[in-house]
Amino acid sequence: MNSDLSKILNELAVLLDIKGVEFKPRAYEKVAYIIESLAEEVDEIYKKGGLKALEEIPGVGRGIAEKIEEFIKTGKIHELEKLKTEFPVDINGLKKVEGLGPKTIKRLYNELGIKDLGSLKKAAEAGKLKKLEGLGEKSEQKILKSISFLEQFRGRFSIAAALPLSRRIVERLRSLPEVKKAEFAGSIARMQETVGDLDILVISDKPSKVMDFFVKMPEVQEVTAKGDTKTSVRLKVGMDADLRVVAPESFGAALQYFIGDKYHNIAVREIAVKKGYKLNEYGLFEESGIKNHELRVAGETEEEIYKTLGMQWMPSEMRTDHGEIEAALQNKLPDLVGYEDLKGDLQVQTDWTDGDNSIREMAEAAKKQGLEYICITDHTAALAMTGGNDEKRLLKQMAEIDKVQKEVSGIKILKGAEVDIHKDGTLDIDDETLAKLDVVGISVHSRFKMTEKEMTKRIVRAMENPNADILFHPTGRLVQKREAYKIDMAEIIKTAKKTGTILEANAYPERLDLKDEYIRQALESGVKISIDSDAHSTSHFQFLEYGIGQARRGWAEKKDVINTRNWEEMLGLLK
Ligand code: DGT
Ligand code: CA
Ligand code: CA
Ligand code: ZN
Secondary structure (H helix, E strand, C coil), rough: HHHHHHHHHHHHHHHHHHHEEEHHHHHHHHHHHHHHHHCCCCCHHHHHHHHHHHHCCCCCHHHHHHHHHHHHHCCCCHHHHHHHHHHCCCCHHCCCCCCCCHHHHHHHHHHHCCCCCHHHHHHHHCCCCCHHHCCCCHHHHHHHHHHHHEEEEEEEEHHHHHHHHHHHHHHHHHHHCCCCEEEHHHHHEEEECCCCCCEEEEECCHHHHHHHHHHHHCEEEEEEEEEEEEEEEEEEECCCCEEEECCCCHHHHHHHHHEEEEEEHHHHHHHHCCCEEEEEECCCEECCCCCCEEEEEECCCCHHHHHHHCCCHHHHHCCCCCCHHHHHCCCCCCCCCCCCCCCCEEECCCCCCCCCCHHHHHHHHHHCCCCEEEEEECEEECCCCHHHHCHHHHHHHHHHHHHHHHCCCEEEEEEEEEEECCCCCCCCCCCHHHHHHHHHECCCCCCCCCCHHHHHHHHHHCCEEEECCEEECCCEEECCEEEECCCHHHHHHHHHHHHCCEEEEEEECCEEECCCHHHHHHHHCCCCCCECCCCCCHHHHHHHHHHHHHHCCCCHHHHHEEHHCCCHHHHCCCC
């Protein structure tokens, strides 16, 4: 519901923009963004409290509330349908291309008849874009590059869309009397940042009942295959889901097969063969001496399979054949940071800048999530569009935090900032003020196109500032949207080690920055990380899970993550 509505509101925003309507597009865009991250489904909110409840959503006034109501009731927004007939273009597809705003989309359609990514690609390849005034060779190449980047992710979904959905389906299956066990597997179990399809495994001796239930779920759009062992459906959100029903004695083998990625599976199977076994999704078998008659030696649990092969059992997130198999054979697996281990969150935005909620609301929400402390890190002045703090306002906010702290108990509110790194590597707040903060996060939000050398120099210089504690979202990547800026990661890690700067594993699902392999490189060099939600709304603390998942993929242990400590100890680890 929410992601569909969000898509539609975004589309409406662009089409209104193309028509030249003022203000409204920004308002729709903002609401679309907020709705996408709401914990509760919008139709549930509406069911409970009608239009009034919709108006409680930040940014939603009467007009937008009515549009949302119309969408809930009819599945459509009339105004959008009308605009679409006037301008029949795949807005959501084209908008993803870097550098394509409403103005360019309008010109591309009017002058070249470009309607979607396919026709855009064709026109670019034929050199037609560069002939348009103001576009040129460079823009054409940039568009082609962006299209090929997007093509990598075609048909893939964010973990933040897939995991909650997968969990909901698994919970529902578990509630059936015919189902003895249900688990999800595949890329979601590995906490990969994007997911192709959902894979669910169930133990049941009444498979056809389970399959019947599965294909009738409200999320299902279409059944693509139905049998007693495997059923596949296409969900309304566009994702596919596979359900497999297995016997109890094969459940561990099925999990093992469907959780590890292909490379992990192939490597484990080779070990099995070397030791004289055969491993498949039904079990681990050995020859009995009688032809076509194999003996099952393991299969009910994953543990017994790995154990029989002389390996430690390992968490799903590690199963990518990046050294975990060798480590498991030598009994040397790391003890990964757990999903319950975080005590604090060191990057939190409030309504002092571009967040939706007050300092107090964010503190209360973090407490509810089980955290002991948060650090308020609003943007600084260089990020003008967020209304960022300058020195004076930052001091004012610190006083406000003191005041709020007196009013709330059970959660410590630390003072911080997300300080912008200027293009020359200097910081956006003076050193005297920075020294007053508990935690100084630094980050890049502009001039992403610098050369690798320039960008590395810029960030290194910023890290060398004795007040700079944590490098926030170090590479600037946006999952499925923007590639990381060019940066010499080895140099950044070296500087982090030398200066004692912490590297952030940003948990915001669109960022997940650092990514797993960089986390691992950082840890191997003895650099510590923080896992932060980058919350801009009270519902965003739940994102921490994705950051922990990414950190586990990067083999992080509890000791490597500074915010697994209480706040006093954590502060002791900063510069
Ligand atoms: P996805 O869905 O693209 O995000 O990634 P996965 O890893 O969930 O891949 P999927 O759904 O195609 O397959 C589910 C599991 O099945 C996967 O974790 C590993 C296993 N698997 C898939 N294809 C192969 C294969 O060709 N060989 C082996 N050994 N295992 C495979
Ligand atoms: Ca999958
Ligand atoms: Ca699958
Ligand atoms: Zn930021």
